[in-house]
Amino acid sequence: MTETQLTLSRRQALKGASAFALTLVAAGFLAPGAHADAAAVDAAIKKLVKGTPEEGKIKMDLPQIAENGNTVPVAFEVESPMSKDDYVKTVHLFAEGNPSPEVASFYFTPQSGMARASTRMRMAGTQNVVVVAEMSNGKVYMAKQQVKVTIGGCGG
Amino acid sequence: MLSRREFFHLAAAAAALPATALNFRSAMAKQKIMQQDLLQFDTKGQVTLVHFTDMHAQLVPIYFREPTVNLGVGEVKGLPPHITGKDFLGKYGIGPDTPQAYALTDQDFTALAKTYGKVGGVDRMATLIKAIRAERPDNTLVLDGGDTWQGSYTSLKSSGADMVAVQNALGLDAMTAHWEFTYGTDRVKELQEMLEFPFLCSNVRDTEWEEDVFEAISYFERGGIKVAVIGQAFPYTPIANPRYMMPNWSFGINEDNMKKRVADAQAAGADLIVLLSHNGFDVDRKLASRVDGIDVILTGHTHDALPAPVKVNNTLLIASGSHGKFVSRLDLQVDGKKVKDYSFRLIPVFSDVIEPDKEMTALVDKIRKPHEAEISRELGHTEDLLYRRGNFNGTFDDVICQALLQERDAEIAMSPGFRWGASLLPGQAITVDDVHHHTSITYPNVYRNEMTGEFLKVILEDVADNLFNTDPYYQQGGDMVRVGGMSYTIDINQKIGSRISNMTSLKDGKPIDPAKNYVVAGWASVNEGTEGPAAYDLVAQYIEREKVVKVPDNDTVKVIGA
Numbered sequence: 001m002t003e004t005q006l007t008l009s010r011r012q013a014l015k016g017a018s019a020f021a022l023t024l025v026a027a028g029f030l031a032p033g034a035h036a037d038a039a040a041v042d043a044a045i046k047k048l049v050k051g052t053p054e055e056g057k058i059k060m061d062l063p064q065i066a067e068n069g070n071t072v073p074v075a076f077e078v079e080s081p082m083s084k085d086d087y088v089k090t091v092h093l094f095a096e097g098n099p100s101p102e103v104a105s106f107y108f109t110p111q112s113g114m115a116r117a118s119t120r121m122r123m124a125g126t127q128n129v130v131v132v133a134e135m136s137n138g139k140v141y142m143a144k145q146q147v148k149v150t151i152g153g154c155g156g
Numbered sequence: 157m158l159s160r161r162e163f164f165h166l167a168a169a170a171a172a173l174p175a176t177a178l179n180f181r182s183a184m185a186k187q188k189i190m191q192q193d194l195l196q197f198d199t200k201g202q203v204t205l206v207h208f209t210d211m212h213a214q215l216v217p218i219y220f221r222e223p224t225v226n227l228g229v230g231e232v233k234g235l236p237p238h239i240t241g242k243d244f245l246g247k248y249g250i251g252p253d254t255p256q257a258y259a260l261t262d263q264d265f266t267a268l269a270k271t272y273g274k275v276g277g278v279d280r281m282a283t284l285i286k287a288i289r290a291e292r293p294d295n296t297l298v299l300d301g302g303d304t305w306q307g308s309y310t311s312l313k314s315s316g317a318d319m320v321a322v323q324n325a326l327g328l329d330a331m332t333a334h335w336e337f338t339y340g341t342d343r344v345k346e347l348q349e350m351l352e353f354p355f356l357c358s359n360v361r362d363t364e365w366e367e368d369v370f371e372a373i374s375y376f377e378r379g380g381i382k383v384a385v386i387g388q389a390f391p392y393t394p395i396a397n398p399r400y401m402m403p404n405w406s407f408g409i410n411e412d413n414m415k416k417r418v419a420d421a422q423a424a425g426a427d428l429i430v431l432l433s434h435n436g437f438d439v440d441r442k443l444a445s446r447v448d449g450i451d452v453i454l455t456g457h458t459h460d461a462l463p464a465p466v467k468v469n470n471t472l473l474i475a476s477g478s479h480g481k482f483v484s485r486l487d488l489q490v491d492g493k494k495v496k497d498y499s500f501r502l503i504p505v506f507s508d509v510i511e512p513d514k515e516m517t518a519l520v521d522k523i524r525k526p527h528e529a530e531i532s533r534e535l536g537h538t539e540d541l542l543y544r545r546g547n548f549n550g551t552f553d554d555v556i557c558q559a560l561l562q563e564r565d566a567e568i569a570m571s572p573g574f575r576w577g578a579s580l581l582p583g584q585a586i587t588v589d590d591v592h593h594h595t596s597i598t599y600p601n602v603y604r605n606e607m608t609g610e611f612l613k614v615i616l617e618d619v620a621d622n623l624f625n626t627d628p629y630y631q632q633g634g635d636m637v638r639v640g641g642m643s644y645t646i647d648i649n650q651k652i653g654s655r656i657s658n659m660t661s662l663k664d665g666k667p668i669d670p671a672k673n674y675v676v677a678g679w680a681s682v683n684e685g686t687e688g689p690a691a692y693d694l695v696a697q698y699i700e701r702e703k704v705v706k707v708p709d710n711d712t713v714k715v716i717g718a
Contacts, residue, residue, distance in 0.1 A: 063408050064629045067394045073406075126652075148630055151618045152395045153572060153682040 036101035041094045041130055044101040045142075048092055049132055053142030058131050060145050066123060069149040075118035078133045078141070082108070088115035090134045097127030125149050188272065189255050191510050195287050198499040201489030202379025203428060204292045206285055209301025209456035210478035210576070212335075213311035213319050215520045217274035217507035218578035218593070220479050222461065223545035224262045227718050228438070229648055230626030237437055237460030237475060248463050259481065259504035260461055266541050269581055273508035276480030278322055279520060280505050282513035284483050285326060295379040297329045301456030301476070302389070302434045305347070306335035307576050309531050309592040310523050315339050316347050318523045324352045325519055330374050332356050334390030334434045334457060338598045340401045356387020356432060358417045361406045369405055372417055375424060381490050383428045384421035386450075388414070390434040390457055392632045396622075398599050400684040409439060409629055411447060418449040427493045430454065437475055438628035444468035451495050452486065457633050459545070459575045463502045472498065479578065481505055531589040535699040538586055540707040544577040544594060547623065548636050548646075548713040552577055552594050555705055556691070557640025559698035564604045564688070566677035567663055568612065568642050573619070573635030574680075586705065591696050595679075600690040602679045610670035613656055616644065621652040636713075642668065643712035650717075662712070 036044075045053065061075040078088045087110045093103040098121075108115045115133065126148045133141045228238030239247055241261050250256045258268035259275065289296050300323060305316035316339050323331065330353055337344055348355045348370070358372035376383045391409040394402055414431075421429050431450050433440050436457040444453055445468050452472045461477030465486070472495070476484040482502050489497035524531065544550035553571050560569035577594035580586060607615075615637065622632040636646070645658040659668035668674070679691040699705060 059412075061412060064627075065392055065395055065632070067399060067406060067408075146630075148621075150395060150622065150632075151615060152399075153397075153619075153680060 035097050035099055035124070036095070038096050038128070041096050041101040044094060045092070045130075045132055048102070049134055049140050051138060051140045053132055053140040055142065057141040058133055058143035060129070060131055060143050061118070062129060062145060062147055064146070065148045065150055069123045069125075071120045072123050072147060073118060074121050074129060076116065076131045076143070078115040080115055080135065082110050082113055082115065084110050085136070087136045088133055089136050091115060091117070092132045093119070094130040094132070095121060095123065095127055096130070097123060097125050123147060123149050189506060189509055191283070194503050194506065194510065195284065197485060197487070197501055199291070200487040200497055200499045202295060202381045203383060203488045203490065204288060204296045205430065205452065205454065205484075205486040205488065206288055206296060206298040207301065207454045207474060207476045207484040207486070208281065208480065208482065209434075209454070209476050210303040210459050211300070211480045212303055212307025212478065212576040213305060214276050214307065214479045214578065214593070215278050215310070215318075215322065215523065217277035217280070218479060219269050219581060220275055220481050221265045221541070221543040221545065221579040222260060222262050223547070225547045225718075227547055227624075227648060229624045232438055232441065232628070236462050236466060237458065250463075255504065255506065256463070260463060266581055272506060275507055276505050277507045277512065278326070278480060279512035279516035280507050280510040281480055281483055282326055282516035283510050284503060284505065286513060288485060297376055297378055297383060297385070298327065299385065299430070299432050299454055300328050300331035301432060301454055302331055302333040303335045303456065303576070304331065306338060307593060307596055309589055309596060310527055312592065312596045312598070313527065314523075315343055317350070320347050320350045321519060321523065322516070325516060328353045329376060330354045330356050330385050330387065330432060332387035332389050332432050332434050334393055335397070337389075337393050337402050338397050340598075341405060356385060357389040358386050359391060359407055359410050359413060360389050363404050363406045373421055375426065381427045382425055383430060384424065384426035385430045385432055386414075386417050386421065388431060388433040388435055390633075391439070396632045396634065398682045398684065401598070409435065409443070411443065414443065414447050418447060422449060428452075428488065428490050428495070436628070436631065436633040437473070438631060440473055441466065441468055442628045444471040444473060452488070454484075461502060465498075465500050470495075474500070476502065478576065531587060531592070533588045534585040535588065535591065535696050536586050536703045536705060538580050538584055538705045539582055540705070541579065541582055542705070542707070543579040545575060546635065548715065549638055549710045551707040551710075552580075553638040554640070554707045554710055555699070556594065556695055557638055559695045560602060560677040560679070561640050563694050563698050564602060564677035566604060566641070566675045567661065568674050568676045569640030570615070570676060570678035571638040571640070572680045573637050575633075575635060586699050588696060591692050591699065595692040595695055597680060599681065599686065600679060600692060601681070601686045602677060602688040602691050602694050603681055603686050604675065604677050604688060606673040607676045608670065609659065609668040609672050609674065612642070612668060612674065612676070613659060613670070616656045616659075617652050620646060620648070620655045624648045624655065625652075639712070643714075645714040645716065647716040648718065658714070
C-alpha cells in the first residue's frame with residue numbers, strides 16, 4: 001500500500017478502483033432475549049486466545065456516547081511493525097451487551113501493512129467494547145472502552 | 157473597586173446634583189462604575205482575543221442570575237467552575253455587594269440587580285468590541301463560541317437569520333456551534349453561506365463519506381503572529397438535541413481528531429493555537445490534560461463565568477459566561493511559538509453604564525420592530541425572583557412545570573435542564589419575550605404520555621449520569637431534568653442506576669410504584685413526531701390565566717454527597 005492510498009477519503013476510495021478489503025469474519029450468533037456480560041466476554045476470550053492479555057498497543061476509536069445505537073462506529077489500530085517476524089495475526093472484537101460476546105474477528109498478515117480496521121455495531125444499551133489482539137510472537141493485548149447508549153435530550 | 161457603602165455615599169452625592177434626563181438607577185450605576193473602567197486593561201503582546209459565547213440570541217439587556225448550586229464530581233469537585241456564592245467570592249477575593257459579586261454570583265441578587273441594573277445587550281457588546289478593536293486594530297480576533305442563533309422570539313421566527321445579521325455587524329472572525337444545528341442541516345448550511353466569517357467545526361463529519369462538513373481551522377495574521385483557530389462544535393448535539401434534525405452528521409469529542417488538527421496547525425506554521433470550543437468546561441479541562449499543543453481554549457456550553465483563566469499544563473482555559481453578560485479579553489505575548497505572558501479580563505456588560513453602539517441599536521430595533529406588539533405583550537407579573545440556573549431546579553422551571561401539570565392535566569411534569577433563559581425580578585411583568593427566553597426551540601411540543609414508575613426512574617438516572625458521571629467525556633452538559641408533581645433523593649456520587657431514590661408522588665404522598673402508569677407532561681422531546689402544543693404557547697397561556705406568578709420554596713429534590 002502506498003502513502004497516497006492511505007490518505008484517500010472514503011468518497012475517493014469508493015469512486016476509484018483502489019479500494020481494498022480486509023478479511024472480516026462476523027461471528028455473532030443471534031440469541032434473542034439473551035445478552036452476554038463481562039464474564040461471558042472473559043470466557044470467550046479464554047476460548048479464542050491463548051495466554052493472558054496485557055494492556056497496551058491497541059488504540060480504540062469509538063464514541064463515549066453513541067449517537068445512534070443502531071449503528072455505532074468502532075475502529076481500532078494495533079501498534080506493530082507488521083514485519084515478517086513481528087506482526088498482528090488476529091484482532092477479536094467483543095461486546096458485553098451483544099447476544100453473543102463475539103462480534104467479529106479480523107485476520108492480518110505482514111502484507112496488510114497495518115493492523116487497522118473499522119466497522120459498525122448495533123448496541124441496545126450501554127456496554128463495554130473489548131478489543132483483543134494476538135501477535136505473531138504469541139503475545140496478547142487487550143483494550144476496553146465503555147459506550148453509553150442514552151435516552152438523549154436535556155443537554156445544554 | 158468601590159464598596160457598597162462608598163457607592164451609596166456617591167449615590168447620595170449624585171442625588172444632590174440637579175436632575176438630569178438620566179433615570180436614577182442609571183445615574184447610580186454610572187457613579188459606581190464607568191465604561192472606561194470596564195475597558196481598562198493591561199495591554200500586552202501581539203494578540204488580543206475577544207471572546208463571548210452562549211449568547212442565546214439575547215439582543216437587549218436582561219437580568220441574569222448565576223447558579224446557587226453547580227456541583228462537580230470526582231476530580232473536579234470543588235474546583236472552578238464548581239464553586240458558587242460566598243465560596244466563589246472568597247476564592248477570587250471579591251467583596252460582597254460589589255459589581256463583581258453581582259455579576260458573578262447569586263448573592264443578594266434582587267437587591268444588587270436594583271442597584272447595578274441589567275446586563276448584556278448586543279449594542280453594549282458592540283461598544284466594547286469596537287473600543288478594543290480601536291485600541292488594537294491589527295491585533296484583535298473576535299470569536300463567538302456558539303449557541304448564538306437560538307433563544308429568543310425573533311431568532312425562532314427568523315430561523316436564526318436575525319443573529320447572523322447581528323454577528324456580521326459585530327464583524328466576528330469565527331464561530332463554532334451547538335443549538336445552531338437545531339434549525340436542521342439545510343438551514344444551517346443556508347445561514348452559514350450568509351456569514352461573513354468562518355463557521356468552524358473540526359468534529360462534524362458526514363456519515364456517508366466520512367468527510368468534514370465545515371471548515372475545521374482558520375488562520376489569521378495578528379501582530380505579526382500566525383494564529384490558528386480550531387473550532388469544536390458541541391460533541392453531543394445529535395444526542396442532547398434531536399438527531400433527525402442532523403441525520404447525516406456525526407459529532408463527538410474525538411481526541412485523536414483534535415491531536416491531528418493541532419498537528420495540522422503546527423505543520424502550517426501557527427505560532428499560537430486557539431481552540432474555540434463548545435465542549436463544556438470539564439470536557440475541555442480533560443482535553444487540555446490529554447492533547448498537547450493548544451495554547452488557549454475558549455470554552456463554552458456550560459455557561460460558566462470565571463474572572464481568571466484556569467491553567468492545565470500549558471493551556472489557558474477561558475470561561476466567558478453566557479447571554480451577552482460578559483465579553484472576555486485575553487492579551488497574549490507570544491515568543492518562539494509559546495505564550496510567554498498574558499493578561500486577562502472578564503468584562504461584565506453592565507448595560508446601564510455602557511453607551512450603546514448606535515448602529516447596533518438600529519439593527520436590533522429593525523429586527524424587533526415587526527414583532528414588537530407580540531414580544532412586549534404582558535402576560536402577567538411575578539411576585540418572586542424567576543431564574544433558571546441551578547443543578548436541580550430553578551424558579552422559572554417551577555413555573556413551567558406548574559404550567560405543564562395544569563394545562564395538560566398531568567400527574568408528573570418533566571422540563572429539560574437547559575441552562576439558558578433570563579431572570580426576572582420580583583414585581584416584573586412577564587412578557588411573551590420573557591417566556592420565549594426559556595422555551596424558544598424548534599421542537600417545542602408538549603407531550604402528554606403515560607409512563608411507568610420504572611421508566612421515570614430510568615429517565616432520572618440517565619440524565620443524572622449525563623451530569624454527574626465522574627468522567628467528563630461522558631457528560632453532556634445541561635442540568636438535571638426538572639420535575640413537577642414528584643419529589644426524589646439523589647446521591648450524586650453513586651453510579652448510574654443507584655443515584656435516584658425515594659421517588660414520591662406529591663399528589664398523594666405515596667412512593668412512585670415502578671409498575672404503575674403515570675400521566676406525564678413534558679417538552680423538548682428528541683423523538684420525531686412528538687405531538688402537542690408548543691411550550692411557549694402553553695406557558696404563556698398559563699401565566700395569562702394566573703396573572704400573578706408565585707413560586708413557593710422548592711424542596712422536592714434532596715441531594716446527598718454535595
